[in-house]
Amino acid sequence: MADLTGRVAIVTGGSEGIGRSVVEALAGEGASVVLTSRSRDRATSVAGEIGGEVRGAVMGVGCDVRDPSQCRDLVSATVAAFGGLDILVNNAGLGIFKPIQEMSAEEYLVQVETNLNGVFFTTKAALDPLREADDAWVINIGSLASRNTFSGGVGYNASKFGLLGMTEAMMLDLRYDGIRTSIIMPGSVNTGFSDHGDRPWAIQPDDVGEAVLQLLSYPRHTLVSRVEMRPSAPPRK
Ligand SMILES: NC(=O)c1ccc[n+]([C@@H]2O[C@H](COP(=O)([O-])OP(=O)(O)OC[C@H]3O[C@@H](n4cnc5c(N)ncnc54)[C@H](OP(=O)(O)O)[C@@H]3O)[C@@H](O)[C@H]2O)c1
Structure with a gap:
């Protein structure tokens, strides 16, 4: 795997x-690495927990990706602390799974604002330092719900289908600026994202971390632009 020292x-x-x-x-x-949470205290505390166990430095910053000015402050804080930016992973997201008859306008909007608009705001804020980096990446966390609809997905599907389109258009814009852009599209991942409890059969979060490292390890002339990940043997429906 690539040595990321200095990135x-x-x-x-x-x-x-x-x-x-x-x-x-x-x-x-x-x-x-700079990690974010909507809560600055939470970001700082998680960064402290991780920082004790890894080689690289970890810093926590409070940032709600729905707010363009907070995204600009996030990038400024990163450049001030570490001198630049090479890799942006747009992961923040949420899902509210209800049919349109039951979904409020606020529930719909928070998904599009976080999962879609937040990626635009953060990436836009990061463009200058990414352009200056030697080998820059934007990696967006989409979903298999970026191309498969399901009942109850009216807001989530809208945000993640949009994210796939936005990522691939962005990839075409940024490739000649020395920025590679990819989307990772997992199926069910064993996190607290939905109320399904522990799912040992699902993709584990560390597997997505591994997929990010694999993308970064490709030689400069190659861009794996879309990665689909799915549990190899989910429960039969
Ligand atoms: N789990 C799955 O099955 C699955 C499958 C495919 C794709 N995904 C995608 O993977 C990503 C991460 O999901 P996960 O399963 O890891 O979810 P998670 O465990 O619920 O974590 C979500 C993260 O997003 C942050 N967040 C939420 N709203 C935010 C906002 N407005 N601004 C900044 N940060 C915000 C949360 O931070 P705070 O709460 O601390 O603010 C938290 O760190 C999402 O984009 C999701 O759509 C998940």
Whole structure:
């Protein structure tokens, strides 16, 4: 796996679940990582927990990705602390699973604002330092729900289908600026994201961390732009 010593990463939503595993993976390979939570206290405390166990430095910053000015402050804090930015992992997200008849406008909007608009705001804020980096990456955490609809997915599907389209358009925009852009699309991951309890048969969050490291290890001339991940043997329906 690539040695990430000297590289600087931001992982949005790094306080738990997939994001936390991605932070552990990147910092485990020596990267300096900034993780975010909507709560600054939570971000700082999780960064402290992870920082004691990995090679790279880990810093926590409070940032609600729905707010463009907080995204700009996040990038400024990262550059001030570590001198640049090489890798942006847009992971922060949430799902509210209800049919349209039961979903409020607020529940719909919070998903699109977080899962879709938040990725635009954070990436936009990060463009200048990413352009200056030697080998830059934007890795967005989509979902198999980026291309498969399901009942109860009216808000989540809208946000994640949009994210797939946005990521691939962004990839075409950014490739000649030396920025590789990918989307990882997992199926069920064993996190607290939905109320399903422990799911040992599901993808484990560390597996997504591993997928991020694998993307980063490809030689410069190759871009794996879309990665689909699914449990190999989910319960039969
Ligand atoms: N779990 C799955 O089955 C699965 C499958 C496919 C894709 N995904 C995607 O993977 C990503 C992570 O999911 P997960 O399962 O790890 O969920 P999780 O355990 O619930 O973690 C979600 C993370 O997002 C952060 N977050 C939520 N809203 C935010 C906002 N407005 N601004 C900044 N951070 C925010 C949370 O931070 P705080 O609460 O500390 O603010 C938390 O760190 C999401 O994009 C999700 O759609 C998950």
